[in-house]
Structure formats: C-alpha cells, structure tokens
Amino acid sequence: MVAGLVVLVAGLFGMIMVAYANTPLPLTVQDEAVEQGSIIYYRDGKTEIAHLGTKRQIVPLTKVPRHVQDAFIAAENRTFRTDPGISLSGITRAVWSTVTGRQVQGGSTITQEMARGYYDGLSQERTVQRKVKEIFVSIRAGQEMTKDQILANYLNTIYFGRGADGIQAAAQAFFDKDVDKLTVAEGAYLAGRIQSPDAFDQAEAARNWAPTRERFTYVIGGMAEVDAARYGGLSGTAKFPKLARPDKKEMLKGINGYMVDIVQRELERRGISKERLRSGGYRVTTTFDRKLMRAAKKAVEANLAVVGDKHVRANMAAVDPRNGQVIAFYSGRDYLKSFTNNAFDANKQAASAFKPYVLAAWLERGYSLRSYVSGKGPVTLPGTKPIRNSHDLGAAVQIDRATAESVNTAFATMAQEVGLEAVEKIAEGAGIDKEHLRQAVEAHAFGMSIGAGLVTPVEQATGYGIFANGGVHHDAHVVLSVKTHQGRIVMKEAGQPRTVISPDTAADVTYAMEQVVRSGTARGTALPGGRPIAGKTGTNNENKEAWFVGYTPQLSSAVGMYKEIPQTDPKTGKVRKDPNGYALQKEVSLGNIQGAGTPTKIWREFMTAAMDGRPAESFPGPAFAGESHDLVHKPAPKPTEDPLANDPTGDPTGDPACQADPAACGDPTGDPTGDPGGDPNGDPNGDPSGDPSGDPGGDDPLGGVGDGPPDGGGDPGGGTTVDDGGQQPVGGG
Numbered sequence: 077m078v079a080g081l082v083v084l085v086a087g088l089f090g091m092i093m094v095a096y097a098n099t100p101l102p103l104t105v106q107d108e109a110v111e112q113g114s115i116i117y118y119r120d121g122k123t124e125i126a127h128l129g130t131k132r133q134i135v136p137l138t139k140v141p142r143h144v145q146d147a148f149i150a151a152e153n154r155t156f157r158t159d160p161g162i163s164l165s166g167i168t169r170a171v172w173s174t175v176t177g178r179q180v181q182g183g184s185t186i187t188q189e190m191a192r193g194y195y196d197g198l199s200q201e202r203t204v205q206r207k208v209k210e211i212f213v214s215i216r217a218g219q220e221m222t223k224d225q226i227l228a229n230y231l232n233t234i235y236f237g238r239g240a241d242g243i244q245a246a247a248q249a250f251f252d253k254d255v256d257k258l259t260v261a262e263g264a265y266l267a268g269r270i271q272s273p274d275a276f277d278q279a280e281a282a283r284n285w286a287p288t289r290e291r292f293t294y295v296i297g298g299m300a301e302v303d304a305a306r307y308g309g310l311s312g313t314a315k316f317p318k319l320a321r322p323d324k325k326e327m328l329k330g331i332n333g334y335m336v337d338i339v340q341r342e343l344e345r346r347g348i349s350k351e352r353l354r355s356g357g358y359r360v361t362t363t364f365d366r367k368l369m370r371a372a373k374k375a376v377e378a379n380l381a382v383v384g385d386k387h388v389r390a391n392m393a394a395v396d397p398r399n400g401q402v403i404a405f406y407s408g409r410d411y412l413k414s415f416t417n418n419a420f421d422a423n424k425q426a427a428s429a430f431k432p433y434v435l436a437a438w439l440e441r442g443y444s445l446r447s448y449v450s451g452k453g454p455v456t457l458p459g460t461k462p463i464r465n466s467h468d469l470g471a472a473v474q475i476d477r478a479t480a481e482s483v484n485t486a487f488a489t490m491a492q493e494v495g496l497e498a499v500e501k502i503a504e505g506a507g508i509d510k511e512h513l514r515q516a517v518e519a520h521a522f523g524m525s526i527g528a529g530l531v532t533p534v535e536q537a538t539g540y541g542i543f544a545n546g547g548v549h550h551d552a553h554v555v556l557s558v559k560t561h562q563g564r565i566v567m568k569e570a571g572q573p574r575t576v577i578s579p580d581t582a583a584d585v586t587y588a589m590e591q592v593v594r595s596g597t598a599r600g601t602a603l604p605g606g607r608p609i610a611g612k613t614g615t616n617n618e619n620k621e622a623w624f625v626g627y628t629p630q631l632s633s634a635v636g637m638y639k640e641i642p643q644t645d646p647k648t649g650k651v652r653k654d655p656n657g658y659a660l661q662k663e664v665s666l667g668n669i670q671g672a673g674t675p676t677k678i679w680r681e682f683m684t685a686a687m688d689g690r691p692a693e694s695f696p697g698p699a700f701a702g703e704s705h706d707l708v709h710k711p712a713p714k715p716t717e718d719p720l721a722n723d724p725t726g727d728p729t730g731d732p733a734c735q736a737d738p739a740a741c742g743d744p745t746g747d748p749t750g751d752p753g754g755d756p757n758g759d760p761n762g763d764p765s766g767d768p769s770g771d772p773g774g775d776d777p778l779g780g781v782g783d784g785p786p787d788g789g790g791d792p793g794g795g796t797t798v799d800d801g802g803q804q805p806v807g808g809g
Contacts, residue, residue: 112133112355112561113355114127115127115133116362117362118361118365118369119361119365121361123366125327125336126335126336127327128336131239131249132232133244133245133561134242135242135243137227139244139254139255140256143259143299143306143307144243144267145231146299146302146303147264148186148231148270150264150267150297151267151268151270151295151298152189152270153185153186153187156186186226187226231243236250237277238250247262247266250262260299264292264296264314265292268294268295269288285316293311328412329410329411330409331369332411335364336411339554342553342554342570343558346555347567357560358559358560358566359558359559359561359563361555361556362554363403363554363556364402364403364404365404368394368682368685368686371682372394372404372405374681374685375392375678376406376635379678385639387641387664388639390635390636390678391405391418391532391635392406392633393405393420393532394537395537397629399571400538400541400549400552402534402537402553405533406419407422418533419532420532425528426528426529426536427615427671428527428612428613429527429613430526431526432589433499433502433503433506433508435479438475438494439584440577443702443704443705445702447704447706448475448707448708448710448711449472449475449706449707450471450483450489451468451471451483452468452469452471454485457489457521458492460522463484463485463488470711471708472708472709476588476591480591480595480597481596482592482596484526487525490525493705496517496524496525503539505542505577506539506540506542506576507538508535516528532636533634536636537552538550538551538552539625540612540625541627543582544586544632548574548575548576549575555567557569579696580699582696583695583696586610589611592612593611598613598672601626601672601679603687606692607628608628608629608695609683610627610695611624611625611627611679612625612626619669620639620666621637622637622666622673622675623635623636624671624679628687630693633679635678637669639665639666639667640661640662640664
C-alpha cells in the first residue's frame, strides 16, 4: 500500500511537472488589461482638455509612492515581497487544494491576480482547469519577472470602481489628483475597495460608508504588519480620506465639448476612429491655445450680454495663416446644451466679407488696383436681379476705395469681367466649400460675387490667410500630433501648403483692406500700439448676417453673427421640434447689428488679447501691380491751382513721395483727381462717401443695409443706413 501511494504521488508529481513545463509565460496581453483612454491636450501638450474612453493611464511603478504600494500588499498579499519564486511543496499544495475544490473561489496572490487580469488566455471562469493554468502561469511569472514588474502590471490592471481601471485613473476618479500625490490614507482607501468595487460604489452612493471604512481599517492594520517601523503608528493617526464628488467634472461641459468634437472628427477622417480613440491610449496634442480659447469666450459672451437678446448668436475662429492651425474658436456657451459646432458648421451668407476673393481674381487677371469701376447702381447683370449700393459713389470709383466703402456694383462688374469661374477658383483654393460656391452661382449668378454663398467662421479665417501669408494657403486643422502613451508618434500634423495667388496680389488685397479700417466701413478699428491690421466687414440683406474678418501677419480671425428663433406652428402656436425633440429654428433679422458694429468689437477685443506681448509685424508694401483696366470712363481730373502758389519751396515737382504713391499725399484712395475726399464727383464738403446724407457706411448687395461706419461717438456700426429696397433675395453686404 505504501509502495502504491509512493507511485501515485510520484505519478502526480510527474504530471504536475510536465504540465508546468508545458505552460510557458503567455506572450500576448489581454486587450482589456492595457486598454486605456486617450487624453486630449491644448497645444502646450501638458494642459488637459478631456479624457476619453477607458479611464486607464499606464504609469511606471516609480510614479507610485512606496506607501501606496505597501497599502495594496497589506490588503492582498502581505508576504508578496518575500514570497519565493518557486516552491515544490507550494506547487503540490496549490494543485492539491485546487483539485479538491478548496481554492477555486479564492486565495489568490497578487501574482495570480496579475496573471489572471493581465495575460491573454486566462479567463475569469471558476474552473479547476483555469485555476491550475493560472497557478502555473503565476509561478512562471514569479520566476521570469521581478516583483516590481508584477506589482506594476497589477496596479495598472485592476478595477477600482467609478469606471476607473488602473491606479492613476483611480487617483483621479476618487481624489482628483495624480497617483504620485496620494497620501497614505488615500492609498489605503483605494487598496481596500478593490475587493468589491461595484458593491462599494453602490453602498457609497447610498451614503453607506461602513463597508469601505471597514476595509480602510483593515488595510491600515495590515500596513503595520508589512512594515512596523514605517506604519506602526498609523492605526491611531490615519483618518478616512475625503473623496472627490463622483463625476464632479463633466469633460464635455462648456466649450470643452466643442474642442473634443472637432478633434474626433479630424482624427476619424485621418484613420483613428472614435472607438480606437477611446481605447487606444493616445495622447493628442491640439492646436488650441487655452488662453485664447478663453479670450474668445470672453469677447463673444461679453458683447452678447450687451446686445441682450438670447436668440442672437455670435461665432468666431482664429487661424494662424502660416500653417492653418486653428488657435481658438467659439461655437457656443455649452456643448451639452447645443451640440452644433457653429464655428465649423454654421454656414451663413458671407455678405461683403466675400469681396476680397473677387478682388484677388481681378488682380490675378493682371488688372490694377487703381482701375476704375462702377460706383453707382443699380446694375443688371445676366441671370442676376438688379444689384444696388447702400450709397452710390458716382459713376466711377477706384477699386481700392470701392473696397474700403464696400461698393456692390464695383465687385459685381469686376466679377463679370474676370468670370465667376475665376472667382470660384480662388475662393475654393482659399478653403471655401466647393459645393456651396457652386450652389451660390446656380442660385444667384453674379450675386455670388457680393456674398450670396455660404461660409463658416473657420473657412473665412482660413480663407483670409492667403492674403496674410503671401498667397499661400494651409488647410485649417486642429491636431498637432498623436502619440501612444509610450511616446511613439502615430500621426503628425496634417496639411500641405499650396499657392493660390501671387505675393503681389496678396499685398495689394491687403492694402485695399487696410483702407477698410482706416477710412472705410470699419474706420476707427485699431489694435493697441498701432499694430498693422487689415479686414473686411459684411452685412447682408435685412441684416440677417453680419461679419468682420480681419488679420495681422500672425493671425487671421473671423466673427459672424445671426439671429435664430424657434419656429412655431401658425395654427397652434406651438414650437415645432425635430425628431430628437429640439426646437426647429428660423433665421430673422439682427435688427441694427451690422458688420462694423458688434462683430468688429468682438474681433478687436479678441485680437487685442491674442496679440498682447507679440511683436508687431508689418504687411508687405502694396505692389500696385497689373495694368489699368477701367470698366467705366475715368473721371476727368479737377483743375488744380498753380503748384508754386502754395509751395514755399518753389519746387514745381512737389513731394516726390506723391509721385510714387498718391496715397502718400494724404489721399488714402490714391485718387489722381486730387479730391481730398477721394470722391470723383468732387463733393465740395469733403465727404469721403460722396453721399449727401453723410453716411459712408453700408455694403448690402441689394443696397438695403450697410456695415455702417463709426458714428459721432466713434462707435463702429453707429452709422445710419436706409433700406432702399433691393430686389435680390440674397445679400452680399
């Protein structure tokens, strides 16, 4: 009998050793074990915008304080640091206990827990076969891995509750801090709750703290057993820690959701799906500047508060013209209350803020900025209803002044001369949506040239970038880089530059738009220190949309405004809703808000913050390239006095600067007529508009309303305009 028992034991031992020998340490890791959420950062690569997906961040053991490590050892396996790597008696005892059913439901060590949760092929089912394999894998791990490696895998794998996988996510979820900042008490709390995290979540939600307090006390006592010298006095001093409120931070609340939304969309276009983003542990650095995102929010919301109408919307975007990076934008107050990312998605008529693309097409054709075009309406062009001006400037006006005063007839006839295809090509090259351009031409023909097409703030800020950047376009984008959590780059910044217009054209368009803020519809607009700026207002028919788009050499920004109110059923008076329960909107007039008013104020306030501390850069001087190409008869020069009569030097040639550039003589239009107001009609009052009403503003394509210059108080938008009944259903102002 003894001999038989020896044979049985020897046979059992032999089978154990064969099984052990055939159970190598697995090569693959469970996806769930290393699956971790991604983090989206501001452009500094450090300041977090949001965590997405699984709340796990893999951290090295060196980042976990020793007292936190010891808390988990005290809770789960107090002899962990001294356990032998392999023990014949231990193997036999463990297998025998499992075979007899004594250990299937418990008794796991940290190494076993790590193996079960980390390696592929070890399921969570409670079977003898799985338990035996787990034991063998654990023994292998103890032989082939250091204690620190085992503990690091364990701490980064286990689930804590509150949706937090891994020690770093748990530190954030329960204490709103990184793991390396955890106190002894906080570490003991986390170590205690891994026994039954879901049950503890439910108990704490019901304000029943007894279960987690009991586990906390147990861990504190165990720590004294693990290291009496360090933790012997804890039982009398350690206090149950104060927890952070569950989900006290909603990552998509406020403006954060808009940033996350557009980042996800760009990554999806480039091959990283939302699902991969939520589980891949990516570190996404965006183009967004935290300070300027806040500056945009402040500028918009402060000015909307002054307007005092909850139905008025204002959206803006700021893009670096040198690379296409969206530095800041504003789409709304709270993403959770309004999901539409307006800076990128709210397509509204461009109004007169589209006209610079027409001017660029004119200059690219080889025609000069100093050519004369129609300054008087209405004009009737093929397929287009009569186009009027909010104020006429006479039969002929020079193009730089037509830009400053936003003369509709000038740009409509310029577009007719170069062809709408040429205008479309440049606008599309600058980033304006091709389909919207096509629709504008089909529906409004030459009305497209004065802003009948749809644009977004991001498109306009990017589009004007070609004028700020010497004719070179960069597509707007919001992602600088994507890395794995180990630091390997998996995606670089997108975008290839392309030349849309010549540097000379860009310089001349910029010169024309400098006149807008010096003497035109936005005159009086300035940044501190006299920093060079250029821009264009836009206000369409019935003031349904109002724009200001402007730039410095370093930054291009666009502000668009409109008003939407809920649609109502005319029979019942009830608000109409979409299938998701949201009120359907209809656009109505902004009232007295025009491009040179609130949009320009928002732009100025944001750009003041954005340019603060940055060196002032100058635009390239105007090239005045191309040949004169007058579409109307050039006005005859006015008779001039004898130059010697008022020139004390007696020099009949006058100021040489005037010969090179008439604008240098104080005439911002460069009008060779010598009229100090630049008016070819020779208004004796010197009114630069030539309008006897004294209103130089307005650029409604129908002649209905205008952008309005500063009033007597110096407030942009204060000018008075008259709706003279344009006949076209869209506007370009």
